[in-house]
Amino acid sequence: MTIDDIARELNISKTTVSRAISGKGRISDSTRDRVMTYINEINYRPSAIAQSLATSKTMNIGFVMPGEADIVDMPFFQTCIWGITSMAARMDYDVFISMVSATDISGLVRLVENHKVDGVLLGRTYTNDKAIAYLQENKVPFVTIGSTDVEGVIQVDNNDRGGCTELTSLLLFKGLKKLALIGGNSTHVVNTNRLGGFLDGFKRAGVTPDESLIHMDVTGMYMMDKIVKDLLAQRVDCIIGMDDSICNAILTNLVREGIYVPQDMKVASFFNSSMLEHNQPSVTSLKFDVAKLGMTACTTLLDLIDGKEVLPRNLLGYEVLMKESTQIM
Amino acid sequence: MTIDDIARELNISKTTVSRAISGKGRISDSTRDRVMTYINEINYRPSAIAQSLATSKTMNIGFVMPGEADIVDMPFFQTCIWGITSMAARMDYDVFISMVSATDISGLVRLVENHKVDGVLLGRTYTNDKAIAYLQENKVPFVTIGSTDVEGVIQVDNNDRGGCTELTSLLLFKGLKKLALIGGNSTHVVNTNRLGGFLDGFKRAGVTPDESLIHMDVTGMYMMDKIVKDLLAQRVDCIIGMDDSICNAILTNLVREGIYVPQDMKVASFFNSSMLEHNQPSVTSLKFDVAKLGMTACTTLLDLIDGKEVLPRNLLGYEVLMKESTQIM
DNA sequence: CTGAAAGCGCTTACAG
């Protein structure tokens, strides 16, 4: 079924049919109604492909997901995808998914070179980001979910730094002095931001951080075990996990060592998730609205594609959830 | 840059240019070379949209992911997506992602009605699957990742049932008599299959299962805690988690209760993942190759689209990893 | 308010 068949059937021109469907251009109510009832009847849907060719808009965007993401990040990306696809659908867009790594962006290049997308959403930012460089060079509209220093990049992000500053300073104000931090891959911008917020929190509280209690690039169980034991030996007041998975590993370690939270040790997380939500005791953490992040990134990209004005850097809010795990007994 | 510009520049017809690029039809080596060197020079890539319209093939497939998937399933889907997108790229296809739930398949309907895909991959099967019904009704080529009873559906799946049979019977042969099973949502076909395999394992070993030790639809920590305590009180020999997340919850519970694995209790999982991989002690489990599953589903769909003969039901193998958690001390 | 025609960027019989 094409627009031609409909025109023939209804004894009008396909121009008119097109206008009835798109709502653009002058058309009488009666003919529009005739067309609409007919196409509903036969369940006609215009070919998005033909529309693309005629308008040179694909009505597609690409979502680029890091291929090497570990289980930590999955709830984040899942929720993100949900936010993106639901907002995209609302604006009549569809979403391609492609996986890239820090070194291999061929999945992204495919989408762009084949002219299959109007714009791209980058799910994670790296230091020295190849995807960003490629998209800028090829003048493809794109928005990053996550922050970057690269000039001129439109970015939407959780205010990780602000949240970490707030949570850290609150912990210090509560009287917890020796705060330890365990963090992941420091080439991920999000992790360096959280570290920055941690340090800012000390500044705000007027306390000098003990750098020896900060552990970045902690990957794998062995490293984690060792660090937690060290921290225990150093009798720190509180261990902060930079994300929910790290925090989870910390909690498991403490259980194994027979350390009770919060009696013997306080624990907090710079990111909340379902993983932590049902923990016993409940865990103090930062909470971000990831679905909203995905939606906002999507509308920002769509606005950018439409040539509308957009915020160069849009930082979404956070909540600080003070729970049992940092309660002073 | 279009095929027309190239033709003009090279003083040949666009037919010839098209032939040089596609490799179809007779063309002299010399002209092909001229064209190819030129398009490489200017970095030309044909418009996939225009090609789609001309050939009425989109070179796109849709991957349908369950929106209500919890964290349990994420590593599975991530790996699946990786397998699908990398295989698709190899065959020059791209992948749309859409999220659906058991009740709302509008994301899938969009893709199909807009004629944006040549076929669809269903990431999960449900009992009474709306997506399957819709795709069958609209004669859209599709392949399910996961099993279904619906007539005529092409399916690719891990041999969950076979694996569960094997693992269960091995445990019984080892002399573990009282096996308990904790499983998730029984409306997911994969879970009923695993339950079936568990029961088959008893049959194979010639043992009658104790139905009171089988707990399905276990969701949430409270339920889990209660069940584990019950099983402990009933002095079962071994607790099997139907998936890695359930197994993980079981292990956490046992640690909390001060029960040592495998000394005081054996534990096994019907699904392996990175979650379990680094556990101390190592956990006996079934291991499936999910990336291969994604790739196989993708090639099957592409074959189906091409009108090639495909297996109606393709069951991929499994490995049984007997590890420390079921060792008899 | 409506229509004929050109165009979007390709492919592919058909003819030579």
Place this chain on the structure above:
DNA sequence: CTGAAAGCGCTTACAG
């Protein structure tokens, strides 16, 4: 081996 032409299913100035 090469090219002119029609066609894929739409949109959109332009003319009426």
